[in-house]
Amino acid sequence: MSTTGRGLHGRVLDILGPEITAGEYPPGSVLRTDELAQRFDVSRSVMREVVRVLESMRLVESRRRVGVTVLPACEWNVYDPQVIRWRLAGADRPRQLRSLTVLRSAIEPAAAGLAARHATARQCAELTECALGMVAHSRGHQLEEYLVHDVAFHRVILTASGNEMFARLGDVVAEVLAGRTHHDVMFEDPDPAAVTLHVQVAEAVRERDAARAEELTRQITEGALQELDVLAP
Amino acid sequence: MSTTGRGLHGRVLDILGPEITAGEYPPGSVLRTDELAQRFDVSRSVMREVVRVLESMRLVESRRRVGVTVLPACEWNVYDPQVIRWRLAGADRPRQLRSLTVLRSAIEPAAAGLAARHATARQCAELTECALGMVAHSRGHQLEEYLVHDVAFHRVILTASGNEMFARLGDVVAEVLAGRTHHDVMFEDPDPAAVTLHVQVAEAVRERDAARAEELTRQITEGALQELDVLAP
DNA sequence: GTGACTTATAAGTCTGACTTTTTGTTCGTG
DNA sequence: CACGAACAAAAAGTCAGACTTATAAGTCAC
The missing domain is CATH 1.10.10.10 (Winged helix-like DNA-binding domain superfamily/Winged helix DNA-binding domain)
Known part of the structure; x- marks a missing residue:
């Protein structure tokens, strides 16, 4: 890798x-x-x-x-993908993961808002497809398949925002999501509420409702933050 | 440089x-x-x-x-400070400046919210000092002195957030603010409303009012975005 | 046409000699 | 003793040349 x-x-x-x-x-x-x-x-x-x-x-x-x-x-250039990878593999992985999750929760809602305005028809379709994929694998310990669609979903949002700085954070988000599934304990199926939120974000983007897309994405990232608070003090 | x-x-x-x-x-x-x-x-x-x-x-x-x-x-690693500097010096400077300003408007409100919670007494004092410095140089074509305090203000906010990813964007914000003052036409004194907002942010952080600090900072960055819309179509 | 073989190419690596900058010491002078 | 200048050593910086290796592309037999 x-x-x-x-x-x-x-x-x-x-x-x-x-x-x-x-x-x-x-x-x-x-x-x-x-x-x-x-x-x-x-x-x-x-x-x-x-x-x-x-x-x-x-x-x-x-x-x-x-x-x-x-x-x-x-x-240090903490945005260098290589540096991020090295630090995530190291001892202060928890702190790093928290930093990145906070970053996510600042970026992604804004990106979703922009995506609602700029997303192409193709991107809207991809988004819906990802969300449906998440739903399909949200039960019965299909965590890996769920993760794939989750990552893809957030990548599309970031790309569709039309802002290259946002788009470039796709790898970071992927790393964070993968970290949550793999490293940390996550035997249970994903939170149904989160799954629903993703579907709704896809909806909002398709309907060009920027405010709603932003607010819903905020709820997703807030959930990720709280999840982190529960796992690590 | x-x-x-x-x-x-x-x-x-x-x-x-x-x-x-x-x-x-x-x-x-x-x-x-x-x-x-x-x-x-x-x-x-x-x-x-x-x-x-x-x-x-x-x-x-x-x-x-x-x-x-x-x-x-x-x-490209668009977060590499060197790459950012090269691109800002190049032909697609306007596009780059817009990307970075959008990034700012996503990051800084969140950073201000966190700063309100985590800022040390010393950082609160620095913030107030910067804001007062901005007020002091907000009239009479003292743009350079104003800029120094403006940059310092935003650096303190980002650092005080306690998130290293945010803190590392201090240079980017400095570059954007400097760009606005130097490159683009800016003969007039800064918008008095913006100056007031900075003072109020310092207040909110000192009073540990995270929501207010975030909202006020959002207004600052929104202003920066609108300013950009006026200058570049 | 397909597959195996050959070849040319440009990056990759190593070595050793030389240059340049900078630090820290030494020594002379007030 | 303090201060500054000259000096020496150390480590990075630079260069030139020879050699290795991977691989794209061309060649040839089938």
């Missing part, structure tokens, strides 16, 4: 990146390129490329005569 | 990055590392590092035997 993987460079990145985002090196720690190259048994060229990428994510900063210094978490 | 600049590598990036985000190479175009190295008169090592960074931004994809192919805009 890892996007990187490709090439020697990517493999090193997939080890060093998670280590840094996990906080294994306190902010201000200095790493030397040569030592890292030795440790991973790669050439300095490869190691330099890795450092450059980490630098562009603002995880580290490279300065002459001093080395590669690890930056404090407040500097 | 460029963050990169440092080093030969950064200079190349600051030329090639904007070129790509400006759409000078249609999606699917292939660039060869060697040719680029020749063009910029740098070694392949440097050029490879540049390509690696562009790849991590998902502006390009490097594949063996084919070259460095430019990816379509829907793949």
Whole structure:
């Protein structure tokens, strides 16, 4: 599932990146390129490329005569998909999941409102299809199938908003939804109320009722927030 | 003002990055590392590092035997601060500014609501100070001083929300606000109504009135959106 | 036409030498 | 003792060249 993987460079990145985002090196720690190259048994060229990428994510900063210094978490590009993935795989996954869920609850209602105005006929159809798929798999422990349609639903909403910044959060939402189903305990079938809300959102968008689409989506994300409050204190 | 600049590598990036985000190479175009190295008169090592960074931004994809192919805009990491800066400096600045303003209007009200709950006494004081600074410079063509306080105000709100994803949008908001003052025509003093709203938001946060802080901030961002509608069709 | 084989190509990797910047120390002077 | 300038060392930065590897595309037999 890892996007990187490709090439020697990517493999090193997939080890060093998670280590840094996990906080294994306190902010201000200095790493030397040569030592890292030795440790991973790669050439300095490869190691330099890795450092450059980490630098562009603002995880580290490279300065002459001093080395590669690890930056404090407040500097990190937390919207970088790679950084998000690394952090979700790490120890502070709960905190990360909460941050992202709060972000969702700010974005998605607005996106739904815009989607009601801008969605194409095709997107409206897709939306309805997703919602029906959710209904169809909402009972009898078909969690995986339900998840697929749930993710697709939210992706369509975000895309149909017509705002590229919203659209780009599709992967984040997918990650959050998948996290809820997989990692956290979720043996029970999804909340019927939530399923109904999705159907209603699809309706509202189809009927171009922006205010209703926004309000209904707000209820969905509020539910996700409360669910999180129940699981994690 | 460029963050990169440092080093030969950064200079190349600051030329090639904007070129790509400006759409000078249609999606699917292939660039060869060697040719680029020749063009910029740098070694392949440097050029490879540049390509690696562009790849991590998902502006390009490097594949063996084919070259460095430019990816379509829907793949770009549009939340990368560097990408945002490049695009704001480019031709589709208006569209970009609109996307970011829409994003703002989704995020900031939510952030203000959270800030009302989580802001420290110090942050409340800073907020009030910023608001007063805005009032003080709201008349008599003191646009620059006004902007400084405006930016600071919104940064505090986003930080005080306690959500790192929100906090990280401080730079984006700063960029948008600065853009409004500098690039677009703005000879007149700021709208007195907006100034008052900022003061009231500071009040609401200090009084822990989350709903009011959220609603007032919504009015601020709505104003920004309408202002944009007036300037650009 | 289909499939296996070959080839050319461009990225990927490694190595070693050299340059440049920056830090910290040393030393001389007031 | 304080202060500043000269100096030395350390680590990143840069370059050039040789080699490896994956793979797209062309070739040939069937």
